[in-house]
Amino acid sequence: MRACAVSLLVLLAGPALAEDRWMSIPHPPAMPQAVASGLAPVNGIEMYYATYGAGDPVLLIHGGLGNADIWANQVADLMKDHLVIVADSRGHGRSTRTEAPFGYDLMAEDYLALLDYLKIDKVDLVGWSDGGIIGLDIAMTHPERLDHLFAQAANITTDGVDPAVATNEVFGSYIGWMSEDYARLSPTPDQFDAFVTQISGMWASQPNWTDAQVAAITVPTAIVAGDHDEAILRAHTEKMAALIPGATLVILPDASHFAMLQAPEDYTAAVRAFIDG
Structure with missing residues (x-):
């Protein structure tokens, strides 16, 4: 059954919220104690990674400008019965970058190389924004590496991005926060502007997949969005879900692009319902 006929709506029980939680971005708690962490040499960079817990492996990939620590709420839950892997994408957080142009294909290769480094053949993948x-990309090019894909706030062409995000105050607050995190975490703490300029070249033209490429995905996939996403147009999200055979459409209520922080329990429950259900 196609995604347009299968919609998983995650509903909140109880009284209405006192305030609009999608209008702010709570910071996550500190990350739990890692089982292992370090810098993996992949594709000419040093890629920060950490692992938590034990069990079936789950890889969490953060969004643009972010870092692995954004996943603290989800890690604390999923590590109870999963091996949870997080990393900082190239140029983000504690990972280094090169002069090579950013591309989603290159970043996908980084994560596959990291899994090889960790000797992990196959994962459930939870990706947010750029991570989705x-x-x-991995689902299209290396489906054998994925059991499930939970892709939140992703797009498949650049016209899926809402132009209004450029002036959105909530999104702007995220950029300011990530600038501070970059200065605190990065091995090149004074190069945030140069990093943004470099990755913006990718955002200007990517992703740019055809409908046929997306429709060829065979990995069990959930296409996920907050119902107040500032960056990705709802019609685009619905199109993605309709294109991928058998995909599940998940709409998280009272949450935005930053749903994993605004509604962490609902978000993790949706992840578990898909990868464990």
Whole structure:
């Protein structure tokens, strides 16, 4: 059954919220104690990674400008019965970058090389924004590496991005926060502007997949969005879900692009319902 006929709506029980939670971005708690962490030499960079817990492996990939620590709420839950892997994408957080142009294909190769380094053959992949796009790239090119793909706030062409995001205050607050995190975490703490300029070249033209490429995905996939996403147009999200055979459409209520932080329990429950259900 196609995604347009299968919609998983995650509903909140109880009284209405006192305030609009999608209008702010709560910071996550500190990350739990890692089982292992370090810098993996992949594709000419040093890629920060950490692992938590034990069990079936789950790879969490953060969004653009972010870092692995954004997943603290989800890691604390999923590590109870999963091996959870997080990393900082190239140029993000504690990972280095090169002069090579950013591309989702290159970033997907980084994560596959990291899994090889960790000797992990196959994972459930939870990707947010750029992380979801990286997950879609892997689903197209290396489906044998994925059991499930939970892709939140992703797009498949640049026209899926809402132009209004450029002036959105909530999104702007995220950029300011990530600038501070970059200065605190990065091995090149004074190069945030140069990093943004470099990755913006990718965002200007990627992703740019055809409908046929997306429709060829065979990995069990959930296409996920907050119902107040500032960056990705709802019609685009629905199109993605309709294109991928058998995909599940998940709409998280009272949450935005930053749903994993605004509604962490609902978000993790949706992840578990898909990868464990």
